[in-house]
Amino acid sequence: MRFDLITIFPEILKALTSYGVTGRAVERGQVEVKGWNPRDYTTDGYRRVDDRPYGGGPGMVMLYEPLKRTIDAVRREQSGAGVTSHLIYLSPQGKPLTQQRASEISKMDGVIMLAGRYEGVDERLIEAEVDEEISIGDYVLSGGELPAMVLMDSIIRLLPGVLGHADSVIEESFSTLGSEILLDYPHYSRPEKVNGEDGVEKVPEVLLSGDHKKIAKWRRIQAENRTTNRRPDLLLHK
Numbered sequence: 001m002r003f004d005l006i007t008i009f010p011e012i013l014k015a016l017t018s019y020g021v022t023g024r025a026v027e028r029g030q031v032e033v034k035g036w037n038p039r040d041y042t043t044d045g046y047r048r049v050d051d052r053p054y055g056g057g058p059g060m061v062m063l064y065e066p067l068k069r070t071i072d073a074v075r076r077e078q079s080g081a082g083v084t085s086h087l088i089y090l091s092p093q094g095k096p097l098t099q100q101r102a103s104e105i106s107k108m109d110g111v112i113m114l115a116g117r118y119e120g121v122d123e124r125l126i127e128a129e130v131d132e133e134i135s136i137g138d139y140v141l142s143g144g145e146l147p148a149m150v151l152m153d154s155i156i157r158l159l160p161g162v163l164g165h166a167d168s169v170i171e172e173s174f175s176t177l178g179s180e181i182l183l184d185y186p187h188y189s190r191p192e193k194v195n196g197e198d199g200v201e202k203v204p205e206v207l208l209s210g211d212h213k214k215i216a217k218w219r220r221i222q223a224e225n226r227t228t229n230r231r232p233d234l235l236l237h238k
């Protein structure tokens, strides 16, 4: 899958492309991630991508023209590679990102993402070019780069062959592959006891029993209880 991010800070993508699961997916060629700087598509000597808002008020607005030229350049390159271009603007005013939406987007060939800065983007560009606005939560960040990387990470780990163990994504919190949405059950690993030999912090007995049926039942109950206690809203999706 191909990701094209329009940002005035393309170097920031290293945080995604150099580490962990997402870094490995890039290394193996399972995904291609490219940054596009709208400053490279300016026509003035100052490489200006922002200006004051009409009507006054604080802050600056990202300009229509350099962004439009950047989008055109990305679309040209994408269509040359036979990729369809769905354009997502990361915005606090967008629809909240969900696991289900990440899963739907993971079926696409590629996406173009636009990271805003300053007060945001000239509204005419959003109206003319943007297919979808996605928010990563009800708070305001200073730029769309981190939200874009959150979105990419949530998608990349769902792509076939990216995670070592395919079941990891089926059993995870918010997974909708079953008929319901539950939070994940708790996980334990070695040692059996922490805080020394007399430690009271033990691994639940059932997990040491080797009885897979019993373990599955216990995990299921834990997941249900967690969801009821922490996120009862998810149970309404049943």
Ligand SMILES: C[S@@+](CC[C@H](N)C(=O)[O-])C[C@H]1O[C@@H](n2cnc3c(N)ncnc32)[C@H](O)[C@@H]1O
Binding pocket: 089, 090, 091, 092, 093, 114, 115, 116, 117, 118, 119, 120, 121, 134, 135, 136, 137, 138, 139, 140, 141, 142, 143, 144, 145, 147
């Ligand atoms: C300072 S914000 C602009 C906020 C905008 N003036 C508003 O109040 O809705 C600058 C950029 O950060 C990004 N951004 C900030 N918070 C975000 C969020 N919760 N989800 C997605 N993108 C966000 C967007 O790309 C936005 O254009």
